[in-house]
Amino acid sequence: xxxxxLNRINFTDIALGIIGVALVGLIVVGSFRTLAEGxxxxxxxLDFVVFGIAQGSIYALIALGYTLVYxxxxxxxxxxxxVFMAGSFTxxxxxxxxxxxxxxxxxxFVAILILFGVGMVTSIIVGVLVERIAYxxxxxxxxxxxxxxxxxxxxxxxxxxxxxxxxxxxxYPEIEALKGSFTFGDFNITRIQVVVILSAALLMLGLYLYxxxxxxxKAMRAVSEDKDIAALMGINVDAIIVRTFVLGAAxxxxxxxxxxxTFRQVNFFMGFFPGxxxxxxxxxxxxxxxxxxxxxxxxxxxxxxxxxILFLDGLNVPAPYQLKDVIAFxxxxxxxxxxxxxxxxxxxxxSKA
Amino acid sequence: MTMLELDNIHTYYGxxxxxxxxxxxxxxxxxxxxIGANGAGKTTTLRTITGLLKPRNGTVKLDGEDIARHKAxxxxxxxxAMVPEGRGIFARLTVTENLDMGAYSRNSKTEYDTDIQRxxxxxxxxxxxxxxxxxxxSGGEQQMLATGRALMAHPTLLLMDEPSMGLAPVLVELIFExxxxxxxxxxxxxxxxxxxxxxLSIANRGYVLQSGMIVLQDSxxxxxxxxxxxxxxxxxx
Ligand SMILES: Nc1ncnc2c1ncn2[C@@H]1O[C@H](COP(=O)(O)OP(=O)(O)O)[C@@H](O)[C@H]1O
Ligand SMILES: [Mg+2]
Numbered sequence: 001x002x003x004x005x006l007n008r009i010n011f012t013d014i015a016l017g018i019i020g021v022a023l024v025g026l027i028v029v030g031s032f033r034t035l036a037e038g039x040x041x042x043x044x045x046l047d048f049v050v051f052g053i054a055q056g057s058i059y060a061l062i063a064l065g066y067t068l069v070y071x072x073x074x075x076x077x078x079x080x081x082x083v084f085m086a087g088s089f090t091x092x093x094x095x096x097x098x099x100x101x102x103x104x105x106x107x108x109f110v111a112i113l114i115l116f117g118v119g120m121v122t123s124i125i126v127g128v129l130v131e132r133i134a135y136x137x138x139x140x141x142x143x144x145x146x147x148x149x150x151x152x153x154x155x156x157x158x159x160x161x162x163x164x165x166x167x168x169x170x171x172y173p174e175i176e177a178l179k180g181s182f183t184f185g186d187f188n189i190t191r192i193q194v195v196v197i198l199s200a201a202l203l204m205l206g207l208y209l210y211x212x213x214x215x216x217x218k219a220m221r222a223v224s225e226d227k228d229i230a231a232l233m234g235i236n237v238d239a240i241i242v243r244t245f246v247l248g249a250a251x252x253x254x255x256x257x258x259x260x261x262t263f264r265q266v267n268f269f270m271g272f273f274p275g276x277x278x279x280x281x282x283x284x285x286x287x288x289x290x291x292x293x294x295x296x297x298x299x300x301x302x303x304x305x306x307x308x309i310l311f312l313d314g315l316n317v318p319a320p321y322q323l324k325d326v327i328a329f330x331x332x333x334x335x336x337x338x339x340x341x342x343x344x345x346x347x348x349x350x351s352k353a
Numbered sequence: 354m355t356m357l358e359l360d361n362i363h364t365y366y367g368x369x370x371x372x373x374x375x376x377x378x379x380x381x382x383x384x385x386x387x388i389g390a391n392g393a394g395k396t397t398t399l400r401t402i403t404g405l406l407k408p409r410n411g412t413v414k415l416d417g418e419d420i421a422r423h424k425a426x427x428x429x430x431x432x433x434a435m436v437p438e439g440r441g442i443f444a445r446l447t448v449t450e451n452l453d454m455g456a457y458s459r460n461s462k463t464e465y466d467t468d469i470q471r472x473x474x475x476x477x478x479x480x481x482x483x484x485x486x487x488x489x490x491s492g493g494e495q496q497m498l499a500t501g502r503a504l505m506a507h508p509t510l511l512l513m514d515e516p517s518m519g520l521a522p523v524l525v526e527l528i529f530e531x532x533x534x535x536x537x538x539x540x541x542x543x544x545x546x547x548x549x550x551x552x553l554s555i556a557n558r559g560y561v562l563q564s565g566m567i568v569l570q571d572s573x574x575x576x577x578x579x580x581x582x583x584x585x586x587x588x589x590x
Contacts, residue, residue, distance in 0.1 A: 215457070222443050222454045228405050229441040231425035232434070234458030234506070 016337060023334070026311070033314025040309065043186040048306045054193040054262070056301020057200030061255035062278030063285070063293040064207060065127075065248030071224040071288040072244045075143065078150035079130045081275020082157035083249045087123035088256025089161055089266045092170045094118045099173035108177040112195075112257075120253035126157065127249025128242060136238070162268040172264040196258045203254055204294050207247065211290060220244055224288070273325065277304075280332040286342025296342070304328050355414075356381045356541050357402070357510060362411035362421075364394075364401045371397045372408070373565040379510070384532065384542040386552040386573070388586055389562035395545040396438050398562070399512050402543075403435050404428045415510070429458045434508035438515055438545075440499040444488030448479055451487050451498055455505030464507070472501035475531055493524040500531065510541045517548045529555055549586035553577045561586070 034040075062084055069077040095115055098104040104111045134153040138146045181190040211217035222230045223240045231237050259274060260266055281300040285292025304324045311327075312320035335342065357379040364372040372394050379385045389395050400406045402413055404425035413421040415431055423431070434455075443451050452472060456465050473480035476497040482490065487498055496516055503511055513532065517525040525548070533555050536542050546552035553559055553573040561569035561582060569579065576582050 215453070218446065218450050218453055219457065221446060221450075225443045225445060226441060228425070229437060229443070230454070231405070232403055232429060232437070233454045233502075234426050234429040235454070236426050 020338060026315070030311040030313075030315045034310050034312075035314070037314060039313065041186075043188065045306070046187050048309065049302065050187075050189050050193055052302035052305030053298060054196045054301070055305060056281075056298035057197050058255045058258050058262070058274065058297075059278045059281045059301050060294045060297025061200055061203060061251045061258070062274055063281040063297045064204070064290065065252045066279050066282040067285070067287055067290060067293040068220075068244050068248045070282070071290075072220065072241055073135070073146075075135070075146045076150065076279070076287075077130070077135075077248075078147070079134070079153040079157055080127075080248065080252060081271030081278075082154050082161070083123045083127045083130070083271075084252040084256045084259075084274060084278075085266075085268065085271035086126040086157065086161060086256075087119035087121075087249075087253030088260045088270065089165055089170075089268065090122040091115045091119040091257055091260065092172060092266050093165075095172050095260075096170075104173060105176055108175055112175075112261075115257050115260075116199075116254055119257040120250045123249040123253030123256065124246050127245045127252070130157075131242060131245045136241075158268050158271075165268065167268060169265050169267045172260045172266065174264065175261070178261065192261055196262060199254065199258060203251060207251065208290065210247070216240070216243055276332075277328050280328055280335070283332060283340075284335055284342055289342065292342055300328060300331065303331065354381045355379075356416060357543065358412075358414040359398070359402070360412045360414070362398070362401055362408045362413065364397055364406050364408045366397075371565050372401065374411070375562070375565070375567055377560055377567070379541060379543050381509075381541055382536075382539070383558065384536050384544060384556045386544045386546055386549075386556040386559045387562055388546055388549040388552055388559060388582075390585070391547065392564075393562040394565040395562055396514055397565075399435060399438075399514050399543070399545060402428075402512060403433060429506050429508075432507075432509035433512065434503035434506040434510075435512040436496075436499045436503045436514060436516055439518070440495045442487045442490075442495050442498050442502070444486070446487055447484055448487055448490070448498060449483045451502050452479075452505050455502030458506055465505075468505050468507060472504055475504075475534070476501055492519055493521065493527075496520060496524070496528060500528070504535065504540075508540060510543065511535065512543050512545075514545045515547060516544075517546065517551060525551060549582070550577075 062080065065080045065083065066077060069075065069080070095104065098111050098114065130153050134149045135146050138149060178191045178195065181188055182194070211220060219230065219235045219240050220243065222233065223235060223237055227237050230240075255274070277300060278297065281296035282293045283296070284300060285294070285296030304327060307327050308320040308324050312323065317323070355378050357377070359375055359377040362372050362375045363370070375394070375398060377385075377387070377398070387395050387398060397406065401408050401421070404420070404423050404427070408421050411421065412419045415433065420428065420431060443454060446454070452469060456468060459465060459468070478494055479497055479501055482494065487495065490498060500513075500516065516528050516532070520528065529551055532542055532544065544552055544556060553576055556573040559571065559573050559576045560567050561576070569576065569582065571579070
């Protein structure tokens with residue numbers, strides 16, 4: 001009995017266990033000391049939280065694209081970060097033109113809708129082209145092949161857009177109506193954060209209802225379980241796959257606009273960090289799992305915004321906030337090590353590949 | 354009147370020659386069974402009819418039209434539905450959503466309503482569990498669901514791949530009774546079974562498949578009395 005128990009535990013498990021305990025210990029001690037020192041006011045903590053949620057909403061929108069495509073094709077669409085970039089970068093020209101003509105200030109609401117339209121349509125076109133050109137011909141190939149193609153597609157897209165729009169950062173115009181913030185006691189939220197959180201929430205609700213209740217949404221879920229059986233129902237599997245790419249790309253395009261409104265800088269390389277973080281969020285939530293991607297995105301945003309200060313400041317780590325990218329990537333590695341099925345626990349091994 | 358006619362079908366998996374010149378006919382209104390040991394090619398035959406596999410040679414004619422090179426997702430629009438081997442339900446969808454997928458090829462809401470009532474009439478258990486996630490159903494209930502889902506497509510020809518597999522005898526009984534009832538309502542049935550005795554007891558005619566070839570074909574009555582069938586498939590000495 002005992003022998004069998006010992007046999008089941010191997011060296012990797014022990015090493016992982018020790019690392020896990022050490023990390024949790026570090027986080028607990030760090031947080032405790034940070035809070036005990038009281039260097040940050042309630043207001044500052046609330047700011048971190050709001051920033052985290054806004055940032056996390058953007059991650060969540062992008063993460064949904066990874067998860068939707070993974071759910072249906074069991075592949076990581078590494079070109080998705082460029083689908084995001086394409087929408088954001090292209091919409092810059094619309095924003096600049098509308099700023100120049102005065103339309104942006106005169107009709108801000110319509111102008112922002114136009115930005116979303118341009119960003120989403122561009123992302124959809126790029127996303128669908130990638131599927132058609134880079135992935136569909138490889139549908140029956142071993143899984144590693146489309147993965148490599150995806151990385152290739154990502155590189156190609158970056159340099160196509162560099163060629164098209166140049167390698168300079170472009171600054172999105174500032175929008176007067178989006179300046180300023182709302183304050184309730186210690187709680188402070190910028191107008192842009194309100195726009196980001198509300199738009200993301202609306203889009204995610206829309207996606208959820210679409211996938212859950214429409215005929216196409218149900219067909220998507222059926223295709224993600226078994227393509228052959230889905231075809232026997234009369235479902236055109238390729239058409240459903242295209243729709244999935246369209247949905248994911250549309251959300252990435254919208255995320256691109258929200259990102260641009262928040263950070264106001266775009267260039268051909270801008271997809272890299274949000275892309276890899278959204279991928280982390282998707283893995284966190286259990287890749288292939290739609291609510292998981294939403295929760296994972298918000299969680300990562302919060303973790304990244306609150307975590308560095310909370311965990312590291314008390315440990316006297318200098319400039320903890322600059323470590324936020326490190327924290328996000330450590331998180332990806334840790335999740336892959338400890339819970340590859342994600343926090344919501346959809347098991348990869350059990351899903352029909 | 355001939356409804357389905359397979360003529361000299363050869364199907365391959367890569368280099369594996371799985372069907373070596375199969376010819377089968379199914380007349381309108383019949384129950385025809387295809388029996389054979391594990392690996393004989395029964396599933397491959399059904400997958401070839403539904404377009405999931407393309408034969409290298411031969412024709413699959415439905416009401417005279419060659420459908421062998423049609424896409425799998427067009428076949429259901431021709432009136433063919435399949436209850437796949439191992440049931441193939443969508444485990445993460447609810448019972449109702451599975452039935453909805455069965456009706457994917459249908460457009461009329463009123464017909465959908467009558468069809469779903471018919472399925473719930475045949476399988477009251479499905480009605481009780483209509484909001485349950487299909488993966489949590491028992492084996493028997495999953496078989497009912499797979500059958501009900503196929504019926505939602507309103508097929509004229511129903512293909513069934515080993516519906517009795519892994520079921521308790523009572524449930525096998527129920528499924529076979531249902532097949533007879535569906536057939537009485539006008540649906541032609543091509544039934545693949547390893548449970549040869551049950552299959553021959555409800556079928557009009559049967560084919561015996563062995564290593565990708567039809568080795569015997571006759572009326573169900575005659576096959577039941579055939580010594581080689583009795584020995585190999587009915588477990589009699
Ligand atoms: N996906 C596949 N790839 C290669 N060979 C297969 C595949 N599926 C079935 N076969 C082979 O084709 C033959 C017929 O299989 P099948 O039609 O599944 O038999 P049955 O349904 O009668 O048990 C078997 O020899 C089997 O090994
Ligand atoms: Mg079989």
